[in-house]
Amino acid sequence: MKIAVDAMGGDNAPAVVVEGVERARDRFKDIEFDLFGDPQQVRPLIKDATRINLIETTEMIEMGEEPVRAIRKKKDSSIVRAAVAVKEGQADAFFSAGNTGAILAAGLFIVGRIKGIDRPGLTSILPIAKPGSGAKNFVYLDSGANAESKEKNLLQFAQLGRFYAENVLGVNNPRIALLNNGTEEDKGDRLHKEVHQQLKAQGDLNFVGNVEASALLAGEADVIVSDGWTANAALKATEGTAKMMLTLIKNGIENGGLRAKLGYLFLKPVFKKIAKLMGTSTYGGAVLLGLKAPVVKTHGSADALAVENTIAQIHTMIESKVIEKTVSYFGQVQSEENIDKPSKN
Amino acid sequence: MKIAVDAMGGDNAPAVVVEGVERARDRFKDIEFDLFGDPQQVRPLIKDATRINLIETTEMIEMGEEPVRAIRKKKDSSIVRAAVAVKEGQADAFFSAGNTGAILAAGLFIVGRIKGIDRPGLTSILPIAKPGSGAKNFVYLDSGANAESKEKNLLQFAQLGRFYAENVLGVNNPRIALLNNGTEEDKGDRLHKEVHQQLKAQGDLNFVGNVEASALLAGEADVIVSDGWTANAALKATEGTAKMMLTLIKNGIENGGLRAKLGYLFLKPVFKKIAKLMGTSTYGGAVLLGLKAPVVKTHGSADALAVENTIAQIHTMIESKVIEKTVSYFGQVQSEENIDKPSKN
Numbered sequence: 001m002k003i004a005v006d007a008m009g010g011d012n013a014p015a016v017v018v019e020g021v022e023r024a025r026d027r028f029k030d031i032e033f034d035l036f037g038d039p040q041q042v043r044p045l046i047k048d049a050t051r052i053n054l055i056e057t058t059e060m061i062e063m064g065e066e067p068v069r070a071i072r073k074k075k076d077s078s079i080v081r082a083a084v085a086v087k088e089g090q091a092d093a094f095f096s097a098g099n100t101g102a103i104l105a106a107g108l109f110i111v112g113r114i115k116g117i118d119r120p121g122l123t124s125i126l127p128i129a130k131p132g133s134g135a136k137n138f139v140y141l142d143s144g145a146n147a148e149s150k151e152k153n154l155l156q157f158a159q160l161g162r163f164y165a166e167n168v169l170g171v172n173n174p175r176i177a178l179l180n181n182g183t184e185e186d187k188g189d190r191l192h193k194e195v196h197q198q199l200k201a202q203g204d205l206n207f208v209g210n211v212e213a214s215a216l217l218a219g220e221a222d223v224i225v226s227d228g229w230t231a232n233a234a235l236k237a238t239e240g241t242a243k244m245m246l247t248l249i250k251n252g253i254e255n256g257g258l259r260a261k262l263g264y265l266f267l268k269p270v271f272k273k274i275a276k277l278m279g280t281s282t283y284g285g286a287v288l289l290g291l292k293a294p295v296v297k298t299h300g301s302a303d304a305l306a307v308e309n310t311i312a313q314i315h316t317m318i319e320s321k322v323i324e325k326t327v328s329y330f331g332q333v334q335s336e337e338n339i340d341k342p343s344k345n
Numbered sequence: 346m347k348i349a350v351d352a353m354g355g356d357n358a359p360a361v362v363v364e365g366v367e368r369a370r371d372r373f374k375d376i377e378f379d380l381f382g383d384p385q386q387v388r389p390l391i392k393d394a395t396r397i398n399l400i401e402t403t404e405m406i407e408m409g410e411e412p413v414r415a416i417r418k419k420k421d422s423s424i425v426r427a428a429v430a431v432k433e434g435q436a437d438a439f440f441s442a443g444n445t446g447a448i449l450a451a452g453l454f455i456v457g458r459i460k461g462i463d464r465p466g467l468t469s470i471l472p473i474a475k476p477g478s479g480a481k482n483f484v485y486l487d488s489g490a491n492a493e494s495k496e497k498n499l500l501q502f503a504q505l506g507r508f509y510a511e512n513v514l515g516v517n518n519p520r521i522a523l524l525n526n527g528t529e530e531d532k533g534d535r536l537h538k539e540v541h542q543q544l545k546a547q548g549d550l551n552f553v554g555n556v557e558a559s560a561l562l563a564g565e566a567d568v569i570v571s572d573g574w575t576a577n578a579a580l581k582a583t584e585g586t587a588k589m590m591l592t593l594i595k596n597g598i599e600n601g602g603l604r605a606k607l608g609y610l611f612l613k614p615v616f617k618k619i620a621k622l623m624g625t626s627t628y629g630g631a632v633l634l635g636l637k638a639p640v641v642k643t644h645g646s647a648d649a650l651a652v653e654n655t656i657a658q659i660h661t662m663i664e665s666k667v668i669e670k671t672v673s674y675f676g677q678v679q680s681e682e683n684i685d686k687p688s689k690n
Contacts, residue, residue, distance in 0.1 A: 147534040148534050213581040214581040233558040233578050237580075246590075252615030266604050267605055269601065
């Protein structure tokens with residue numbers, strides 16, 4: 001398999017991207033990489049060029065650029081070139097740690113949607129942080145690709161999430177939940193009430209009802225589906241609060257004198273475990289699900305470990321044929337719909 | 346001043362309500378209480394009846410009841426009777442720890458809106474959890490009274506929050522921010538983009554721009570305004586994550602052997618401080634702002650301290666005349682609008 005990598009995206013690019021790629025290359029003997037970037041910057045960083053092809057690009061999309069305009073204008077940017085390589089079948093998947101909006105736009109407009117999918121959903125793999133919970137991770141989408149979502153988008157997100165959980169996380173008959181402002185089925189605004197009923201009516205979904213944002217990481221489902229707006233707010237609040245709690249503890253230790261510092265020494269393994277659980281390096285990247293190939297981004301401040309783990313995730317996506325299975329499912333749904341409503345076609 | 350108290354609402358009512366009322370009565374010599382409830386249950390709990398009038402009610406609205414139907418049918422419930430007392434001027438404010446929906450409905454339909462306010466906003470006073478921040482609390486609304494909000498609602502929330510911060514928290518020229526999915530002014534869906542521009546255009550507001558849910562408790566503003574849907578999700582995620590982090594630490598200590606337990610002993614003051622900062626007892630209740638009188642609820646699991654602090658908050662609201670000032674402001678806005686558009690009237 002071959003992965004097209006944007007070598008220039010991210011706060012610490014190209015250094016951490018190259019380092020992460022080399023680590024992943026050593027870990028997976030069946031991956032070959034096309035690295036898109038400025039050879040003058042990238043080449044000196046490559047320690048061993050085995051299965052790494054450096055492809056020269058002359059432009060770069062910066063973090064602050066307006067995404068759609070950027071991908072239209074900068075045809076020779078590392079993001080656009082890597083996406084085109086996937087579109088043209090020269091590579092099987094796309095990876096970047098760059099401008100999120102530009103990655104989403106490149107995925108949507110260059111790689112393209114699966115037939116039957118109206119909007120792709122940005123999918124995060126999040127930790128389950130409830131002690132004693134069986135599962136370790138869950139699938140969360142749309143964590144921010146769309147500021148406004150319709151019913152059919154959320155139903156498609158549920159199916160996309162189901163295929164991901166089954167094939168990439170290996171969950172049998174994954175539990176699907178809807179993020180809502182209450183657990184009872186009559187809770188929510190019009191959109192969420194309606195989506196609840198429609199999810200319930202889907203025969204092929206193991207729908208377990210609503211979850212509230214307070215229980216996001218509590219392991220109540222294997223897939224939590226939401227409109228992009230709400231999911232983004234809940235995810236940011238969760239990440240922000242986890243960080244803030246660790247800052248408060250750190251601050252308390254620093255200002256707590258010798259006693260607190262001793263306490264810290266004793267509790268260090270506990271804090272390390274929690275920081276690892278809540279850390280962003282462990283779970284790989286965010287996948288733009290609903291596209292014809294894996295388009296995966298990791299955050300701009302990713303380290304080499306995060307890059308390596310994200311590539312491991314792409315490896316599982318390709319190996320499990322999750323996209324092919326999703327394409328086949330939505331193809332079938334579409335042809336059934338066409339048979340059901342012949343007069344409309 | 347007189348406060349109408351629903352003695353029957355809350356998981357531990359009437360015991361903690363009565364205890365909290367007695368503590369507040371001892372603390373504030375100028376408050377008199379009308380306690381609405383079942384005398385058989387309430388009377389034996391009152392240790393000292395000074396400035397406490399027990400008023401018999403025969404019905405109770407349960408936690409799970411459909412709110413609007415409940416307040417229409419149960420005319421002799423403690424919630425409805427207390428709200429009617431406020432409406433009829435027999436009391437200056439309403440307090441309950443009961444069914445949130447019923448409190449909101451009683452506030453809206455019995456106490457009534459201030460002229461010029463389309464929708465009241467549920468207002469929480471939250472802690473600022475960034476070490477070294479100057480301010481200690483901020484005003485957050487609408488934390489869940491409305492599942493769907495319009496532009497004018499958010500603009501009114503901003504003004505309501507400003508009056509509260511100025512008068513009740515004593516903040517001079519409070520900084521107002523909009524909860525949004527990015528800090529740049531072009532971020533957000535249509536509603537939030539439009540509200541941003543309109544807040545910016547309000548001459549009497551110290552608008553400081555957008556804040557993201559990740560920075561909710563970071564002290565970037567004295568008032569954070571949001572539609573009820575998003576604010577509810579962000580608040581629940583924040584509260585849920587703070588609790589979860591404490592659970593993870595507790596679990597780590599319990600499973601960390603003697604070493605971790607020793608560490609806990611040394612760090613106990615730090616954890617206590619954080620638990621107090623993030624705790625719900627400290628900051629009083631949630632106010633339904635935009636009504637003709639203070640209508641304040643505390644959470645169902647409130648203890649006597651939370652009841653006492655919520656009554657202290659009501660005391661400040663009455664003393665500061667925040668409602669009168671708000672009424673006067675919106676009255677003026679309305680008459681200016683009427684002068685501006687004479688043909689419409």
